[in-house]
Amino acid sequence: MSGWRRAACVAAWLCCWGLAALLPPAARAAQDEPVQALRMARIQAVIDGRPQDWRTVPLPYHWDRLHRNHGGRAVVEARFDLPGGPSAQPYTLYFPLIGNAAAVWLNGKLLVRYGDLDAAGRDDYGKIARQVAVPPALLAAHNLLRIELRADGGRRGGLSEIYIGPTEQVQAHPAARAGALRYAGSLFLGAFSLVVGFIALMCWASQRVADADGRLRRETLYLWAGLAELCWSVRVFDALIEHPPLAWPLWGVLMTGTYAGWVGGVLLFCHRAAGWEHRRSMRFMQAAAGVLVAAGLVCSALSFAWFRPVLLTGWLGAVNLCAALYALVYMAATLRRPTTARVLLAAAGVLNVAVGVRDWVTIRLGNDLGAVTWNRYVSIAFGLALLYIVLRRFQQASGQARELLGTLQARVAAREQELASTYGRLEAAAREQARNHERERILRDMHDGVGSHISAAIRQLQSGRSTSDEVLRTLRDSMDQLKLSIDAMQLPPGDVQALLAGLRYRLEPRLAGAGLALEWAVQELPPWPGLDAQAMRQLQFLLFEAISNVLQHAHARVLRLEADAGPGGLAIRIVDDGCGFDAGRAPRALQVRAASLGARLGVRSAPGRTEVAFTLPAA
Amino acid sequence: MERMPPIDARPPAEAWGVLAVEDDLRARAFFESSVRACAGLRWLAGLGSVAEALAWLQGAPQRPDVLLVDLGLPDGSGVEVIRAVRARCPDCEPLVVSVFGDEESVLASIEAGAVGYLHKDSAPEDIAQTILEVKRGASPISPMIARRVLAKYRSLRAAEPGAAPPEQAADVVPSLLSVREQEVLTLIARGFSYAEIARLKGLSVHTVQTHIKNLYGKLAVHSKNEAVFEATRLGLL
Numbered sequence A: 001m002s003g004w005r006r007a008a009c010v011a012a013w014l015c016c017w018g019l020a021a022l023l024p025p026a027a028r029a030a031q032d033e034p035v036q037a038l039r040m041a042r043i044q045a046v047i048d049g050r051p052q053d054w055r056t057v058p059l060p061y062h063w064d065r066l067h068r069n070h071g072g073r074a075v076v077e078a079r080f081d082l083p084g085g086p087s088a089q090p091y092t093l094y095f096p097l098i099g100n101a102a103a104v105w106l107n108g109k110l111l112v113r114y115g116d117l118d119a120a121g122r123d124d125y126g127k128i129a130r131q132v133a134v135p136p137a138l139l140a141a142h143n144l145l146r147i148e149l150r151a152d153g154g155r156r157g158g159l160s161e162i163y164i165g166p167t168e169q170v171q172a173h174p175a176a177r178a179g180a181l182r183y184a185g186s187l188f189l190g191a192f193s194l195v196v197g198f199i200a201l202m203c204w205a206s207q208r209v210a211d212a213d214g215r216l217r218r219e220t221l222y223l224w225a226g227l228a229e230l231c232w233s234v235r236v237f238d239a240l241i242e243h244p245p246l247a248w249p250l251w252g253v254l255m256t257g258t259y260a261g262w263v264g265g266v267l268l269f270c271h272r273a274a275g276w277e278h279r280r281s282m283r284f285m286q287a288a289a290g291v292l293v294a295a296g297l298v299c300s301a302l303s304f305a306w307f308r309p310v311l312l313t314g315w316l317g318a319v320n321l322c323a324a325l326y327a328l329v330y331m332a333a334t335l336r337r338p339t340t341a342r343v344l345l346a347a348a349g350v351l352n353v354a355v356g357v358r359d360w361v362t363i364r365l366g367n368d369l370g371a372v373t374w375n376r377y378v379s380i381a382f383g384l385a386l387l388y389i390v391l392r393r394f395q396q397a398s399g400q401a402r403e404l405l406g407t408l409q410a411r412v413a414a415r416e417q418e419l420a421s422t423y424g425r426l427e428a429a430a431r432e433q434a435r436n437h438e439r440e441r442i443l444r445d446m447h448d449g450v451g452s453h454i455s456a457a458i459r460q461l462q463s464g465r466s467t468s469d470e471v472l473r474t475l476r477d478s479m480d481q482l483k484l485s486i487d488a489m490q491l492p493p494g495d496v497q498a499l500l501a502g503l504r505y506r507l508e509p510r511l512a513g514a515g516l517a518l519e520w521a522v523q524e525l526p527p528w529p530g531l532d533a534q535a536m537r538q539l540q541f542l543l544f545e546a547i548s549n550v551l552q553h554a555h556a557r558v559l560r561l562e563a564d565a566g567p568g569g570l571a572i573r574i575v576d577d578g579c580g581f582d583a584g585r586a587p588r589a590l591q592v593r594a595a596s597l598g599a600r601l602g603v604r605s606a607p608g609r610t611e612v613a614f615t616l617p618a619a
Numbered sequence B: 001m002e003r004m005p006p007i008d009a010r011p012p013a014e015a016w017g018v019l020a021v022e023d024d025l026r027a028r029a030f031f032e033s034s035v036r037a038c039a040g041l042r043w044l045a046g047l048g049s050v051a052e053a054l055a056w057l058q059g060a061p062q063r064p065d066v067l068l069v070d071l072g073l074p075d076g077s078g079v080e081v082i083r084a085v086r087a088r089c090p091d092c093e094p095l096v097v098s099v100f101g102d103e104e105s106v107l108a109s110i111e112a113g114a115v116g117y118l119h120k121d122s123a124p125e126d127i128a129q130t131i132l133e134v135k136r137g138a139s140p141i142s143p144m145i146a147r148r149v150l151a152k153y154r155s156l157r158a159a160e161p162g163a164a165p166p167e168q169a170a171d172v173v174p175s176l177l178s179v180r181e182q183e184v185l186t187l188i189a190r191g192f193s194y195a196e197i198a199r200l201k202g203l204s205v206h207t208v209q210t211h212i213k214n215l216y217g218k219l220a221v222h223s224k225n226e227a228v229f230e231a232t233r234l235g236l237l
Helices: A002-022 A063-067 A167-172 A174-206 A220-240 A250-273 A280-305 A309-336 A340-365 A380-463 A468-490 A496-513 A533-554 A588-597 B025-036 B050-059 B078-088 B103-112 B124-135 B143-163 B166-176 B179-189 B194-201 B205-234
Strands: A036-038 A040-047 A055-058 A072-081 A091-095 A101-106 A109-114 A130-134 A142-151 A162-166 A208-210 A216-218 A517-522 A558-566 A569-576 A600-606 A609-616 B016-021 B041-047 B066-070 B093-098 B116-119
Touching: A036 A072, A040 A063, A063 A142, A091 A167, A091 A174, A109 A130, A130 A167, A162 A167, A167 A174, A174 A220, A174 A380, A216 A220, A220 A250, A220 A380, A250 A280, A250 A309, A250 A340, A250 A380, A280 A309, A309 A340, A340 A380, A380 A468, A380 A533, A468 A496, A468 A533, A496 A517, A496 A533, A496 A558, A496 A569, A496 B143, A496 B179, A533 A569, A533 A588, A533 A609, A588 A600, A588 A609, B016 B025, B016 B050, B016 B078, B016 B124, B025 B041, B025 B124, B041 B050, B041 B124, B050 B078, B066 B078, B066 B124, B078 B093, B078 B103, B093 B103, B093 B124, B103 B143, B103 B205, B116 B124, B143 B179, B179 B194, B179 B205, B194 B205
Parallel strands: A517 A558, B016 B041, B016 B066, B066 B093, B093 B116
Antiparallel strands: A036 A162, A040 A055, A040 A072, A072 A142, A091 A130, A091 A162, A101 A109, A101 A142, A208 A216, A558 A569, A569 A609, A600 A609
């Protein structure tokens, strides 16, 4: 199953990393002079201002165990001999634990002070190991080490066994190495948790994911993980804080709170990562986490107030128990339906529970004052699992985005193609329509113009009554119509001026041939809107008709063409000095064409002056 | 179109030699009879194709004074004949034979170097008359063609700044039309006859006709310049 396989890879990587960090480095070269471990001391404690008798105790001197969680001060004296006398090389004193505050004297000389001995509940130097360089001049064959201590109740104060020897040997000693590792480990793991927690909270604050019901919600997975990691980073960094901002035992209660916060956050994170956020158990888990934190704060506070460490120990035990139970349930669910996240988290959970139980037994129940929690090291598994989940989600999201983008592109391309083919069809239809219009126009033109003239010529010839002059005139009309028709193709719509000029050019030879003088009284005409190609052709026909009438019937000597544009419209007048006709019976062809143009036809006729006027109304 | 009064018959020796290249035999016969009927004109030959025309020019027994040419010949365009004639005898004036005198064909022939055009359906005496008028310095132009020339001139002017290389623009456009030519063209486009224009502008009819004929020459030169310019632009020259 891919979940198992992926989880196995991640776990193997984690194990390698963990082993590399935890393995002790290779032993150093042979030691010239052995490091002495001082395991017995004489002490005199002062509890609640009452000095107690001197007594000899084994080291470590576990203050809380010996003095039942009451704070106080003590003087510790330990003796050691250097049989060969001090050599010239530098010496070092090494304390796996000393504090909470302390001052160290060697042969009556002050070597070092750790914190304020008088301010109870303030400084705490007893969380990491301490080394003190000893000037060789201070050493003698028989030496007295005198240490003044201040310890706060329940703060794991006291004095561990003491190591003394040449600096090089002391630093190579396993106890000193463990102390160095604890320091570096706390620094690294605290920083790691801080970074991971910060990233998780940023993810929570900045991202919204669509819920099953489609609503956008913040991802609580990140919130729980972020809170857990931040709590844990405070908890781990505490080892490096010598001057806590809060006085003991308030600071102690807060530290218990951060531990509780870590456990609660991790539980909720695991629950959410398993995909159970919509189950009723999620609510239960949230409530349980709240109770766990509250109980931790209460137990811790009471344990310090009543000097009853058992309360805190009990709470820690209960936490371990609950966590173990939850880990079992989680493990079972994972076995049924494994996913990579579940497998990783189940493994991390089991590991942490096991280590948590070990820590609880060693530190809360055992007597080893210098013992270190292992939990701080293995907790990193949750942080790594979270990072894995985040990366996996990012990978999935970017994969989905790529897929979406691909789909979108395909859809856009399909739509574009569809549009192009629709456009092509429309264009083809428009072209077809334009062709049809043009065909119609040409057919009508031929019918009204050339066609009618040629058929007239045929009739004239068939009847045998027409003179050849008459037939010739009809054929010339036909030719003129053809030329006018060709001119009309080039006429810009609305350009009546060009239309009249072309008409004159085409008809003038006929007028001259008929001995008809032309008077040209055409003013400058503006382009006339509303006259399309069809209307221009109609106007040509109309004028041709009118001029033909004058040519054929009027017996005139002068033909005058007038045109002007005014507010009343564009007026064209054909005036001749011929015999005239009955103005009440204007030629029907003229009436029909004028009507189709929307032009007003006005005819005034008397012998010697006939005027046919067309007025195109202003658009 | 303004008609000139009929001119006096000239002695045949001084009559203008007319060469016709027209594949339509009836039209050719019609031209021949029209020319032969006119004392001022001399019929040289009637040919039916570009090849025949080029061969005839090669032999060149006489130089033609006037060339009547159809643009659509069976083996090529009349434009080739116009070029060959213009190269051989620069004084010869080509007239294009057109059925309709429509803008497209007339403009194309003018740009090829023709100085005018004849309508196929003209009366025989009008054919001779037009040829004689052309030899006396006239050139026919229709209002439609005048309008097209003006439009072309205006578009050239509009494209002038920066469009063409400076030396080309300075060379071609200003020399295309003088102010007077532009006025005359505008009036022709409005439908006025040469005589009316002469009256309106205080010119002689002959001056108006000269303007038009010059214009034809300019159009031909301009189209040649345009071709050179285009060829230069395309890297052919």
